[in-house]
Each structure stands twice: as C-alpha cells, then as structure tokens.
Amino acid sequence: MPKHISRILAILAAGLAIALVAKWYFTTGSFYEFGHYRGDSVAEIAAKQPVLQTSGYCKSCHSERHLQWSAANHKSVQCEVCHGAGEGHPQKGKLPIPSDTRKLCSLCHERMPGRPAAQPQIVLAEHGAEQQCIVCHNPHAPKITGVVAKVSGDAAAGAKKHAAACAACHGANAISANDAWPNLAGQHAAYLVRILGAFKSGAQTDVMMSSVAKDLSDPEIQNLAAYYAGLTCNAAAAEKAAGDAAAGKLLAKNCAACHGEAGAAPNPAWPNLAGQKGVYLANALKAFRAGLRKDPMMAGVARGLSDADIVNLAAYYAAQSCGKKP
Amino acid sequence: MKREAISALRARRGFLRKIGGAGAAVAVGTAGLMHKVAAKSEPAAAQKSFPTPDYDWTKHRWAFGVDATKCIGCLRCVEACKRENNVPLDAHHFNTWIERYVYLEGEDKARIDSQQDPVNIAASGSEGQYRFANRYQDAKVEKAFFVPKLCNQCEHPPCVQVCPVGATYKAKDGVVLIDAEYCIGCRYCVQACPYGARWFNEEKGVTQKCYWCYHRITKGLQPACVEVCPVGARVFGDRDDRDSPISLFIRNNRVQVLKPETGNAPNVFYVGIDKEVL
Numbered sequence: 001m002p003k004h005i006s007r008i009l010a011i012l013a014a015g016l017a018i019a020l021v022a023k024w025y026f027t028t029g030s031f032y033e034f035g036h037y038r039g040d041s042v043a044e045i046a047a048k049q050p051v052l053q054t055s056g057y058c059k060s061c062h063s064e065r066h067l068q069w070s071a072a073n074h075k076s077v078q079c080e081v082c083h084g085a086g087e088g089h090p091q092k093g094k095l096p097i098p099s100d101t102r103k104l105c106s107l108c109h110e111r112m113p114g115r116p117a118a119q120p121q122i123v124l125a126e127h128g129a130e131q132q133c134i135v136c137h138n139p140h141a142p143k144i145t146g147v148v149a150k151v152s153g154d155a156a157a158g159a160k161k162h163a164a165a166c167a168a169c170h171g172a173n174a175i176s177a178n179d180a181w182p183n184l185a186g187q188h189a190a191y192l193v194r195i196l197g198a199f200k201s202g203a204q205t206d207v208m209m210s211s212v213a214k215d216l217s218d219p220e221i222q223n224l225a226a227y228y229a230g231l232t233c234n235a236a237a238a239e240k241a242a243g244d245a246a247a248g249k250l251l252a253k254n255c256a257a258c259h260g261e262a263g264a265a266p267n268p269a270w271p272n273l274a275g276q277k278g279v280y281l282a283n284a285l286k287a288f289r290a291g292l293r294k295d296p297m298m299a300g301v302a303r304g305l306s307d308a309d310i311v312n313l314a315a316y317y318a319a320q321s322c323g324k325k326p
Numbered sequence: 327m328k329r330e331a332i333s334a335l336r337a338r339r340g341f342l343r344k345i346g347g348a349g350a351a352v353a354v355g356t357a358g359l360m361h362k363v364a365a366k367s368e369p370a371a372a373q374k375s376f377p378t379p380d381y382d383w384t385k386h387r388w389a390f391g392v393d394a395t396k397c398i399g400c401l402r403c404v405e406a407c408k409r410e411n412n413v414p415l416d417a418h419h420f421n422t423w424i425e426r427y428v429y430l431e432g433e434d435k436a437r438i439d440s441q442q443d444p445v446n447i448a449a450s451g452s453e454g455q456y457r458f459a460n461r462y463q464d465a466k467v468e469k470a471f472f473v474p475k476l477c478n479q480c481e482h483p484p485c486v487q488v489c490p491v492g493a494t495y496k497a498k499d500g501v502v503l504i505d506a507e508y509c510i511g512c513r514y515c516v517q518a519c520p521y522g523a524r525w526f527n528e529e530k531g532v533t534q535k536c537y538w539c540y541h542r543i544t545k546g547l548q549p550a551c552v553e554v555c556p557v558g559a560r561v562f563g564d565r566d567d568r569d570s571p572i573s574l575f576i577r578n579n580r581v582q583v584l585k586p587e588t589g590n591a592p593n594v595f596y597v598g599i600d601k602e603v604l
Contacts, residue, residue, distance in 0.1 A: 031492065034498070035495060036492040036495065037492045037493070037494075037495035037505060037508070038492070038505050038507070038508055041503070041505035041507065041508070042376070042377040042383070042497055042503065043376070043377035043378065044505075044507075045377075045503055045505075045537070045540050045541060046377045046378050046381065046540055046541055046544040046545075047378070047541065048541035049541070050410070050539075050541060050542050050545065050547060050550075051409055051410045051411075051412075051550070052406060052409070052410055052550050052553055052554070054547065054553060076556045076557065076558065077556040078553060078554050078556075080406070080553075080554065081402050081406070081554050081556065084409075085406075085409045085410070107400045107401070107402070107457055108398055108400040108402075108556060110460055111460075111463070112399070112458065112460050112462075112463065113428060113462045113463070113465075113467040113470040114399060114426055114427075114428065114462075114467075114470030114471050114472055115398045115399065115472075116395060116396060116397075116398065116557075119398045119557065
C-alpha cells in the first residue's frame with residue numbers, strides 16, 4: 001500500500017479511536033438506549049417518593065374524621081391542603097392544626113373578582129366580626145345546617161294545650177311574666193319543635209321543662225309550636241336590664257350570622273332573640289358555657305364569653321324590638 | 327497535455343475509490359462497536375416493564391386539562407407543588423403558577439398578575455406563602471378570571487431540541503423530563519420555552535420545570551396539584567383510556583392550547599380562557 005494512503009488510514013483510525021474513547025468517557029451506558037438521553041434517568045426520576053400522601057393515607061388512622069369529612073361538602077379539600085404534606089407523619093411528628101383559620105379559610109372563601117359564582121364567598125370585614133372561622137364552622141363539615149324541623153300543627157289545638165299546660169309560667173299570651181322564663185310568642189316554630197323534642201327525649205334537660213315535655217305527644221308539640229309561632233310578640237318594654245346594651249351590641253356581631261343582626265334569626269331552626277327576657281338569655285348562655293345545655297355551636301361560641309359579656313349581650317337582645325323580620 | 331490530464335483524473339478516481347472502501351470498512355466496524363456499547367445497558371431494557379416494574383411507559387399517553395372557569399385562585403396547587411417537588415420557597419421559582427386576568431370597566435387591556443406580584447406577596451405575609459391580594463375588590467371589574475399555568479409537555483418540545491447534551495427529552499408516555507445529572511446548566515432550554523415554564527435552580531446548577539409529578543403518576547397517583555385542587559379545575563389522565571378524566575374533558579369541552587401557532591402542539595388543554603392568555 002502506498003505510503004500516503006496508509007498514513008491517511010492511520011489518521012482515520014486514530015480519529016475513530018479518539019471518538020470512541022470520548023463517547024465511552026462522556027456518555028454512560030444507558031445513553032441512546034431509547035434516544036438521545038440517558039435511559040436510566042427515567043427510572044431515577046420515577047423512583048422519587050411522593051411527599052403528599054393523599055387523604056386515603058390519613059384514613060388508616062383518622063377514620064372517624066375521614067368519615068365526617070368525606071360525607072360533607074369540604075370533601076373536595078384534601079387533608080393535606082390544610083394540614084400540610086403527610087410525608088414522615090406520624091413517625092416524624094404531628095401535622096399542624098391551623099391556628100389562624102380566618103387567614104386559611106379566606107384563601108378560598110374571600111369574596112374576590114374572578115372567583116366563580118358557585119364558590120361560597122364572604123366579605124371578610126362583614127362576616128363573623130374578628131372571630132376565627134372554627135368558632136361557628138366545623139372545618140371538616142363546614143356547612144351550618146340548622147335542621148329545620150317540619151311543622152304541621154294545628155294552632156287552635158295548640159292554644160288549648162297552652163292554656164292548660166304552659167300559660168302558668170309562659171304567660172297567657174305566651175309573654176312570660178317572670179324574667180327568667182322565655183317569651184314564646186312569635187318564636188320560630190321549627191326551633192320550638194326541636195327544643196321541645198329535645199326536652200322530651202332527654203337530650204336537653206331542665207328542672208321544669210323536662211317533666212312538662214315528657215307528657216307531651218308529638219302532635220301536641222306540633223300544635224304548640226304552630227300556635228306560638230303565630231302569636232304577635234310585642235311584649236311590654238322590658239324593664240331596664242343589668243348589662244350595658246351598647247357593649248352587647250358590639251359582641252352581638254359575632255352572633256348575627258345565625259341570630260340576625262337585631263336578634264331576628266333568618267333560619268327557622270335557630271331561635272329569635274330580640275325582645276327575649278334578659279335573665280333567661282343570660283342563664284341560657286351560662287348554661288351553654290358550662291355545658292349544662294348542649295349544643296355544639298353554642299358551646300363554641302359561649303366558651304369565650306365572660307360573665308360581663310353575657311350580661312351585656314342579654315341586655316342588648318332584651319332591648320330589641322321583636323316584631324322585626326330578618 | 328491532454329493525456330496527462332486524463333491520467334491525473336484516473337489516479338484521483340482510484341484514490342477516491344480506495345478511500346470509499348476504507349470508509350465503508352470503518353463504518354461497519356463502528357456499527358459493530360456501537361452495537362456492543364448499546365448492549366452494555368441491556369438490564370434496563372430487559373426488565374419486563376420500564377421505567378418501574380409496575381409501570382410501562384409505552385402504555386400511557388398523558389395529558390392535562392385546565393378548566394379556568396372553575397379556578398378560584400386559592401393557590402393550593404402552587405403550595406402543594408412546591409412541597410412535593412422541593413422547589414425553593416421564594417417568589418421566583420415555580421413549576422406551576424396562577425395568573426389573574428382582570429378587565430376593568432373602560433379598559434381594553436387585561437391587568438395581569440400572579441402570586442409573585444409584590445402586592446400579592448405582601449398579602450400572603452411571606453414569599454413562602456401564596457395568596458392573591460383582594461386588590462380589585464373596590465374597582466369596577468368587568469370581567470376577571472384565574473388561569474393555572476404549567477409545563478405543556480409539548481409534542482414537539484423546543485426545549486428538547488436545543489439541549490446540547492441530551493439532558494432533557496420526551497419520555498415515551500409524553501412527559502418531557504430533565505436528567506439533572508446530565509444538565510450542564512447552560513439554560514438554552516429556559517430561553518427556548520415559549521411558555522416560560524422552565525426555571526434555573528441556582529443552588530443545584532440545573533434547570534427544573536413541571537414534569538407532571540412523574541414520580542407520582544408512575545405510581546398510579548395524581549400529580550400533586552391535581553390532587554389538592556379543591557374545585558376540580560385541574561384534570562389529569564391518560565388519553566389512551568377513553569374514559570379517563572382527561573379524555574372526557576377533551577371530548578366534552580371546546581378545548582384550546584396556548585400558542586398553537588408555534589407548532590409545539592402542547593398537551594395541556596384549556597377551557598374558559600381569553601385570547602389574551604398566552
């Protein structure tokens with residue numbers, strides 16, 4: 001072979017050798033396995049462990065909470081949205097329970113241009129005063145549903161029963177003579193059915209009412225409720241109450257969502273408070289606070305009230321005119 | 327003179343023939359060697375399914391749907407994505423983000439902001455938390471909506487095309503992945519992406535982006551943002567499965583993609599966005 005040819009071949013061979021060494025040196029084994037990339041990297045990326053564990057993971061221990069949550073209208077909000085990523089829990093410790101729910105809940109529920117109308121939204125400044133959301137709302141089942149009892153009573157029959165069994169304490173016109181007993185005239189019928197039913201079943205107890213309600217039949221309860229709801233509630237102006245009604249008005253903002261701004265409840269499941277007897281209201285709040293009267297919502301609300309707050313609130317509601325519609 | 331010229335031509339032809347022969351020989355030899363090199367990594371290809379024993383990437387064709395009419399701008403997807411993928415908790419690095427488009431009365435152009443706007447950072451309290459400030463609550467808003475954004479995992483990804491080292495590529499199931507080990511941090515891909523989906527991790531010296539939580543979807547989970555979205559504004563699934571959420575989403579809605587004129591053929595399908603959304 002002529003010298004100049006063999007030289008060229010030698011140069012070519014050397015170039016090839018360098019190229020192969022360079023490829024061997026600069027690329028790993030799996031490069032070009034599937035294309036112009038390192039094939040092993042796919043498996044490496046896929047091997048990473050998830051940080052968010054999904055709500056199914058939480059269920060294995062917190063089944064009761066999970067059951068409540070998954071049945072309610074927050075079921076689309078996964079556990080880890082509020083409580084943080086579940087990776088390492090429970091081994092590495094507890095997950096946070098959000099403390100500033102006003103900030104957390106408003107991420108989704110603050111009224112804001114651009115949010116679809118279907119999204120429940122509130123104007124923060126006008127809702128629940130400065131209270132934390134969880135005072136009234138259970139974050140796992142947030143919708144406040146006063147269970148509205150069905151009322152189909154006969155008011156005339158109720159009037160007879162009232163005269164026979166109730167008028168002695170609650171007054172002939174269902175305006176109570178004693179400041180410690182509630183007026184019933186103009187009260188929501190659904191609320192009365194619920195509370196009388198509770199006294200009857202023993203779910204709620206009261207020295208007087210328990211024994212009275214025990215003897216009432218279900219139709220009688222219906223009749224009474226229909227009768228009271230139909231009465232006019234314009235009572236004589238309440239005597240000057242002990243508390244400071246102006247201070248009570250400020251506090252009452254926290255109650256307005258359920259009981260109405262001036263004590264006229266928009267939902268028939270919840271009682272009207274306007275014009276109610278002050279001592280009765282104060283006693284009721286104290287009973288909720290002490291757990292003697294049982295209601296999950298009121299227990300949370302009353303927990304934070306001082307004796308002075310209670311008296312002021314009672315004074316405010318007692319001074320309101322009860323005829324107003326919400 | 328003429329004879330000399332012809333003989334010179336003949337000699338040249340002979341030389342070229344020999345060179346050609348040598349070239350062919352070298353090519354055959356190289357091919358043989360290449361084959362040997364490829365054979366080195368047989369174990370991965372030999373396993374029953376790839377990339378994991380429970381997941382075969384040839385059997386899926388992932389796609390993503392965004393329903394902007396449902397998005398409430400709560401930014402829980404951004405939060406979840408940051409935690410899931412260890413994205414730096416500041417206002418400059420995001421795999422996914424949300425844009426807010428607000429048209430005020432009498433204005434032709436939308437006002438656009440995202441969670442990294444200083445006003446929104448101030449409302450959230452820190453760069454590590456995400457929230458839209460209620461800055462238009464008192465304005466006369468004609469129209470407003472939120473648009474979640476993420477990597478489009480294009481059918482013809484320009485980012486892959488420009489990578490000089492083969493560190494980013496399109497997996498067989500359609501997801502564009504980044505090999506952090508191979509990335510040299512040149513950021514060509516960041517420039518190439520017309521959607522601004524890629525960002526540079528200064529700490530690690532590599533480019534990162536949304537990869538549809540590849541580590542989750544290969545385990546049968548949803549991407550983190552889809553998992554946490556409380557209103558179902560994000561939809562994910564396999565287009566090869568006719569009844570998957572994404573197949574239904576695409577079939578039952580008039581969907582559109584971002585910047586179709588680029589020819590990238592994105593795989594994120596949008597519902598309910600204006601032409602201003604790019």
